[in-house]
Amino acid sequence: MALVQEQEIAGDGCVSETILELKEATIKFGGLTAVNKVSFVLNRGDLFGLIGPNGAGKTTCFNLITGVYRPTSGDIEFKGKVINGFAPNKIATLGICRTFQNIRLFGALSARENVMVGANLRSKTVMPSSFWLLPPVIRETDEMRAKAEHLLEVVGLKEDMSTRSADLSYGEQRRLEIARAMATDPELILLDEPAAGMNPLEKETLQKVVRRIRDEFSMTVLLIEHDMRFVMGLCERIVVLDHGEEIAQGPPESIRSNPKVIEAYLGEAATH
Ligand SMILES: Nc1ncnc2c1ncn2[C@@H]1O[C@H](COP(=O)(O)OP(=O)(O)O)[C@@H](O)[C@H]1O
Ligand SMILES: [Mg+2]
Structure with a gap:
């Protein structure tokens, strides 16, 4: 090594x-x-x-x-x-973070919430087994919200941050996945x-x-x-x-x- x-x-x-x-x-x-x-x-x-x-x-x-x-x-x-x-x-x-060949977003969550889920994955307290329990426990600190909003701006989704991800167009959903991956600070x-x-x-x-x-x-x-x-x-x-x-x-x-x-x-x- x-x-x-x-x-x-x-x-x-x-x-x-x-x-x-x-x-x-x-x-x-x-x-x-x-x-x-x-x-x-x-x-x-x-x-x-x-x-x-x-x-x-x-x-x-x-x-x-x-x-x-x-x-x-x-x-x-x-x-x-x-x-x-x-x-x-x-x-x-x-x-190291990734996106997948098929879209994997939380359809019922807003674009911003999806990105914040990504940021939460960075926190060592959230284990994959509790992944599906995430929405109620998303820690909405001002810092995280600002970061999520900046990432959404970078991928061209600032106007859509409150939109449910399922309601975004296909191209938008793919860019949202990138923002979510970026939220893990890779x-x-x-x-x-x-x-x-x-x-x-x-x-x-x-x-x-x-x-x-x-x-x-x-x-x-x-x-x-x-x-x-x-x-x-x-x-x-x-x-x-x-x-x-x-x-x-x-x-x-x-x-x-x-x-x-x-x-x-x-x-x-x-x-x-
Ligand atoms: N878990 C697995 N078990 C058995 N074969 C697999 C597995 N994962 C991938 N393969 C096989 O490995 C080869 C390469 O697959 P993959 O990496 O998905 O190709 P692609 O270049 O299209 O992304 C394929 O023949 C696929 O069937
Ligand atoms: Mg492939």
């Missing part, structure tokens, strides 16, 4: 700090190797894309990083410390297909929100997305998985023209 946080001097002379490192991370489910020796590094402030055809192992990578699964072999390091096998709530309190946010099912205008709004989160909070963002235009227009580096294996890694220009990537996606198109 590295005692000193790894740092490297970037080309522009700035010190870049490693936030997340996968070192040959592997997980097997019976005979299936869902993620096979995947390695990549995220530095603080990176906007990093994780792409690949359906079943490539993208969500499983998120499940490894967030402690849902323990890697069969390999390591996952957060800020230089191995976190393999840590419980999900422990990993959340270390500063250093790394994982977004699983945040643009799925969105119309072009909603996607454009979402891109701006993700960029703003990175810029305003120096957030490190790892996102899974199927929409190539969305990923290529937003992420500075991309890793491509296919059948659990990493087939390419680099900036969007190099990914777009990579023959292995084109083949993997053509293969998917042919099976749909």
